[in-house]
Amino acid sequence: MIITITLNPAIDRTLIIDEPIEFGTVNSVSQSFVEVGGRGINVSRAIRALGGESVAMGFTGGNNGRSLKNGLTSLGIHHDFTDVAGETRVNTQLVHPDGSHTDLNEPGTVVTDEDYLRFIEKLKLYLDPHNLFVLCGRVPPGMKLKQYLKIIKIIKKAGCPLLVDCDGATLSSVLPCKPDFIKPNTTELAKLTGLPRTHDPEEALEHVLPLREQGAQTICASLGPNGAIFVFPNETPLYMVADAGPADKSAVGSGDAMVGAIAHAYNQGMSNEELAKFAVAMGTASAKLPGTQMATMKEAYGVYETIKVYTM
Numbered sequence: 001m002i003i004t005i006t007l008n009p010a011i012d013r014t015l016i017i018d019e020p021i022e023f024g025t026v027n028s029v030s031q032s033f034v035e036v037g038g039r040g041i042n043v044s045r046a047i048r049a050l051g052g053e054s055v056a057m058g059f060t061g062g063n064n065g066r067s068l069k070n071g072l073t074s075l076g077i078h079h080d081f082t083d084v085a086g087e088t089r090v091n092t093q094l095v096h097p098d099g100s101h102t103d104l105n106e107p108g109t110v111v112t113d114e115d116y117l118r119f120i121e122k123l124k125l126y127l128d129p130h131n132l133f134v135l136c137g138r139v140p141p142g143m144k145l146k147q148y149l150k151i152i153k154i155i156k157k158a159g160c161p162l163l164v165d166c167d168g169a170t171l172s173s174v175l176p177c178k179p180d181f182i183k184p185n186t187t188e189l190a191k192l193t194g195l196p197r198t199h200d201p202e203e204a205l206e207h208v209l210p211l212r213e214q215g216a217q218t219i220c221a222s223l224g225p226n227g228a229i230f231v232f233p234n235e236t237p238l239y240m241v242a243d244a245g246p247a248d249k250s251a252v253g254s255g256d257a258m259v260g261a262i263a264h265a266y267n268q269g270m271s272n273e274e275l276a277k278f279a280v281a282m283g284t285a286s287a288k289l290p291g292t293q294m295a296t297m298k299e300a301y302g303v304y305e306t307i308k309v310y311t312m
Contacts, residue, residue, distance in 0.1 A: 001053070001054070001055065001126075001128075001130070001131045001132075001133070001135075002044075002047060002052065002053070002054040002055070002131070002132050002134065002263050002267055003054065003055050003057060003126050003131055003133045003134070003265070004040040004043045004044045004047075004054050004055070004056050004133075004134045004136065004232070005040050005057050005123075005133065005134065005136065005151070005275075006038040006039060006056065006057070006058040006061070006113070006134045006136055006137055006262075007058050007059060007135075007138070007139065007143065008038060008058070008089070008108040008138050008139070008140035008141075009037065009038030009040070009041050009058050009059070009060060009081075009088055009089075009137075010034070010037045010038045010068075010088065010089045010090060010091040010106070010107060010108070011035075011036065011037060011064050011068060011088065011089070011090045011091070012033075012034070012035045012036070012037030012038075012091050012093065012107070012253075012292055013030075013032065013033070013034050013090060013091070013092045013093070013183070013269055014031050014032065014033040014034075014035070014092075014093045014095060014292060015083055015092065015093070015094050015095065016029065016031040016032070016033075016061070016290065017029055017030060017031050017094065017095065017096060018030045018094045019049040019097065019243075020096070020098055020140065021094070021096070024220045026061065027138065029181065031290060032256055033290060033292070035071070035292050036067075036072055036075075036291075037083060037253075037292060038058070038137055039058065039136030039137040039165055039256050039304065040071070040134060040135070040137060041056055041258070042057075042136075042253050042256030042257070042292055042294070043134050043136060043165075043208055043259045043260040043263065044056045044072070044077050044254050044260070045077065045156055045256075045260070045284065045292075045294050046102055046179040046256060046257045046259070046260025046261060046264075046286070046294045047260045048075055048076060048077050048262060048294075049260075049262050049266050049294040049295060049296050049297070050260065050261065050266065050282070050297050050300070051297055052263075052264045053078065054067065054078065054134075054219060054263075055079065055080055055126065055204070056058060056072060056076065056078070056079040056080075056081070057079070057080050057081060057082075057119075057122065057123065058081055058082070058092035058119075059081065059082050059083075059084050059109070059115060059119065059140060060081040060082075060083055060084070060088050060109055061083065061084045061086040061087050061088050062086060062087035062109075063262065064087050064090065065081070065083065065087070065088040067136065068169075069226070071082060081295070082115060082118050082119040082122060082293065083246070084109055084110075084111060084112070084115045085109070085110075086109030086110060087108065087109055088103070088108070088109065089106035089108040089109065090106055091104065091105045091106060092104040092105075092150075093292075095290075095291045097130060098176035099120060105212060107141050107181060108138075108140045108141055109141070110141045110142035111138070111141065111142040111143045111153060113138045115142075115149055120150075120151070120154070123151065123154065123155075124154070125155070125232065127155070127158035127160060128158075128160065129159040129304075130163075130299055131159050131160050131210045132160070132161045132163065132261050132266060132267055133153065133155045133161070133162045133163045134159070134162075134163045134165070134259060135151065135155075135162065135163070135164050135165070136164075136165045136256070136259065137165075137166060137168070137169060138166065138168065138170070139166075139170060142286045145170070148170070149173060149174070149177060149243070150307050151162035152164070152174060152177045152179065153177060154206075156177060156179075158273065159265070160179050161180045161181075161261065162179050162181070163179065163180060163181035163182070163183070163200070163259065163263060163266075163293055164181070164182050164192030165182070165183045165212065165256075165259050165273075166188075166224040167188055167191065168184065168187070168188040168189065168190065168191025168192035168193075168251060169191055169192075171184060171192050172192055172235070173190065174215075174245055175211065175215035176214070176215050177215065177218055178215045178216075178217060179215070179216060180217045180218060181217065181219075181220070181221055181262060181264065182211070182216050182218075182220070183219075183220040183221075183222060183255070183258065183265075184219075184221055184222075185222045185223075185224070185257050186198065186199055186204070186221075186222070186223060186224060187223075189204065189208070189221055190251070191209070192201075193207045193210070193211075194256075194270050195207050196256070199223045199224055199225075200223075200229070200304045201223060201224075201225045201226065201229050201239045201310075201312070202209055202312070204221050204223060204229055205221075205229050205231075205237055205239075205312055207221075207236075208221050208229065208231055208237075209231065212233075217229065217233055218230070218232050218272075218278070219231040220258065220262065220279060222255055222258055222283065226241060227239065227240050227241030227242065228241075228258070228279065228283075229239055229282055229312065230276040232272045233271060236311045236312065237307065237311070237312040238272075238273065238276055238278040238311060238312065239249055239309075239310040239311075239312050240276050240277055240279075240308070240309055240310075240311060241308055241310075242280055242281060242282070242284040242303050242306050242307050242308075243307070243308060244305040253292030253293075253294070254283045254284070254286045254287040256292070257282045257283050257285075257287075257294050257295065258279045258282060258283035260279070260282065260294070260302070261275075261276075261279040261281070261282035261283070262279045264278075265278045265279065267287065274276055274307065277304055277307045277309065278300065278304065280298045280303075280307055281301065281303040281304035281305075281307060282294075283297055284302045284303045285299040285300045285302065286305045298308045
C-alpha cells in the first residue's frame, strides 16, 4: 500500500490567461480549474490516474477541508485526515501565455501540538514494512521542524520505505534521516546545495552526487523540459529525456505526477530503469494537460515510447 502524507493540503485553483497580465486593471481568464491539491494529494491523484491505490493523510480544516475530502472521495481516493481548527488553504496558480506559471500560495491553518499527537496516533496504524510512505510539501504553520523529522524517524524505524519531496531548506535537515527517495527540482536543488540553479544534466549531476554522502539513497533531480537525472545506489547514473515536445498547457503538478509514478512503479516492482522512464513519461504527459490534471496510463505510455536514456 502507498501512504501519501500532505501536512499542508490545499484547494488548487488554476487560472489560464491568454494575454500578459496588466497590474492595476481588470484581466480576463480564459479557463479555470478547481482541484484538490497539495503535493501529496497530487501524488495520490497521479497514482489513481495510473490505476493504483493509496491512502491520503495529513491535516484538514473547515469547509475547505470538507470539500477536499469530498473531492478525494469522488475520485475514489482513500483518505484518513486529522481534522484541525481553521480552514484548509486555497492556492492559486496563474498560467501565463508562454506556459510559465505564477503561484500564489496561502500559508495554511495552524497545527497545534495536540493536533500533531493525534496525527501520530493515526500514522502508527499504517506502519507496515510493506507500505511505502510519500511525505510531501511544506511544514505547516505551528509545526516544529523536530516534529516533522520525528515523522520521518517513526516511518524509518518501522522499516517502511520513504520518499520525501519537500523544499530545499527542509530537505537539508531530512538527508541525515536517510530517506529512500528524494526528488528535488532545479529550484529545490539550488537551495539544498547553495549552487546556481541549472537545467544542464551534467552540472546537475555534479550537484546531486554529494547528496548521497549526506544520506540520500535514490535521487531523482527533475530538470523541467530537459528531463531528469536518476542516481540509484551502486548503479551508473541515468539521464532521461522525452522527445515529446514542450508542455502544451501547464507544467503545474508535473513534478507531483513524477513522484506518483515513482511510488506506483516501486509498488509494482519495476526495475530502476523502468521506474525512471515511467516517472519522466508521467511528468511530461501531465505537463501537456491543463491545471494540475494527471495523465492516464495510456497517455503516459504514449510518451514512454519517446524517452531517450543516457548513462552518465
